[in-house]
Amino acid sequence: MSGSLELRGVAKAFGKTEVIKGVDLSVDEGEFCVFVGPSGCGKSTLLRMIAGLEDVTTGDVMLDGVRINDVAPAKREIAMVFQTYALYPHLTVRDNMGLALKQAGESRARIDQSIAVASNMLALGDYLERRPAELSGGQRQRVAIGRAIVRTPKLFLFDEPLSNLDAALRVATRIEIARLHRELGATMVYVTHDQIEAMTLADKIVVLRGGRIEQVGAPMELYNNPANTFVAGFIGSPQMNFLRAGALGARGETMGIRPEHLAISATAGEIGGRISHVEKLGGETLVYVRTEVHGLLTVRLFGEHDFTVDAVAFLTPDQARAFHFDTAGQRLR
Numbered sequence: 001m002s003g004s005l006e007l008r009g010v011a012k013a014f015g016k017t018e019v020i021k022g023v024d025l026s027v028d029e030g031e032f033c034v035f036v037g038p039s040g041c042g043k044s045t046l047l048r049m050i051a052g053l054e055d056v057t058t059g060d061v062m063l064d065g066v067r068i069n070d071v072a073p074a075k076r077e078i079a080m081v082f083q084t085y086a087l088y089p090h091l092t093v094r095d096n097m098g099l100a101l102k103q104a105g106e107s108r109a110r111i112d113q114s115i116a117v118a119s120n121m122l123a124l125g126d127y128l129e130r131r132p133a134e135l136s137g138g139q140r141q142r143v144a145i146g147r148a149i150v151r152t153p154k155l156f157l158f159d160e161p162l163s164n165l166d167a168a169l170r171v172a173t174r175i176e177i178a179r180l181h182r183e184l185g186a187t188m189v190y191v192t193h194d195q196i197e198a199m200t201l202a203d204k205i206v207v208l209r210g211g212r213i214e215q216v217g218a219p220m221e222l223y224n225n226p227a228n229t230f231v232a233g234f235i236g237s238p239q240m241n242f243l244r245a246g247a248l249g250a251r252g253e254t255m256g257i258r259p260e261h262l263a264i265s266a267t268a269g270e271i272g273g274r275i276s277h278v279e280k281l282g283g284e285t286l287v288y289v290r291t292e293v294h295g296l297l298t299v300r301l302f303g304e305h306d307f308t309v310d311a312v313a314f315l316t317p318d319q320a321r322a323f324h325f326d327t328a329g330q331r332l333r
């Protein structure tokens with residue numbers, strides 16, 4: 001029972017400050033849509049407007065073709081999962097998960113059945129009689145997700161749901177959310193700071209900046225085909241290198257090259273510099289090279305490599321993989 005979401009010219013002002021400046025977006029039924037962007041760009045505000053937790057200043061929020069701007073949050077058939085879980089501390093896992101159905105006047109049998117399905121999906125069966133304080137952070141977040149599932153909403157909203165979990169648990173929960181999305185076929189809108197979550201979970205990534213959409217596309221589409229320097233720099237970690245195109249005889253104002261497409265040599269290459277720092281990450285090595293013309297550039301190498309800080313190094317971009325941008329930062333095709 002998943003729904004489609006459409007935002008039409010949605011804007012939000014807090015007093016005189018406009019923080020969302022006219023957003024048009026469609027999220028299809030069953031689609032996983034991720035909002036990314038720098039801190040303060042309006043991701044959470046946009047999500048909260050969809051949930052009904054913030055008023056929409058102008059524009060329309062449409063769920064399955066019906067305008068829901070004026071529908072109360074509890075009546076929107078939308079479930080939201082928060083970073084802080086927002087569980088009731090005095091209720092058991094079972095009662096936390098069943099509360100919305102109980103308030104909606106569902107029968108005990110129907111509630112128990114929904115809880116059984118959701119707790120089974122989330123491996124929470126053994127914890128139903130516990131209270132939130134008796135659970136780990138990861139278990140609490142699974143309860144919060146379970147509470148959303150039992151409501152069988154048309155739309156799931158996630159506001160940075162994994163940021164309070166440690167690294168290993170983040171990976172496990174991320175995979176779990178991807179599996180749930182597959183199994184439920186649900187429409188999901190997800191806000192994150194995390195590149196890997198955005199790249200791995202999304203069918204569609206929305207890159208926001210200053211309350212506007214910069215680009216919308218599938219993860220690899222944004223990675224391989226960024227529309228401008230902002231998206232090119234934002235998607236991909238470590239960040240794309242931006243070089244002065246003129247100094248390389250290349251097109252446009254700026255040339256973009258990802259760290260994996262920059263070759264490094266101790267003896268010869270197009271760009272000279274000195275190694276300023278080396279990071280060995282196990283599976284890969286990042287080498288930071290200070291250059292006079294292009295500033296600090298990052299090289300990513302597969303496997304372990306030894307380099308000496310302060311040694312001279314020469315870099316050569318793989319021209320076939322380079323991106324070219326004009327003075328306004330727009331991509332030249």
Ligand SMILES: Nc1ncnc2c1ncn2[C@@H]1O[C@H](COP(=O)(O)OP(=O)(O)OP(=O)(O)O)[C@@H](O)[C@H]1O
Pocket residue numbers: 014019037038039040041042043044045046193
């Ligand atoms: N209640 C409010 N009153 C005034 N300004 C607000 C309010 N809520 C948010 N803002 C402002 O709106 C802008 C967008 O905030 P929002 O929390 O949506 O950004 P975000 O992209 O989610 O940021 P972060 O990634 O840091 O969570 C910010 O400049 C913020 O200061």
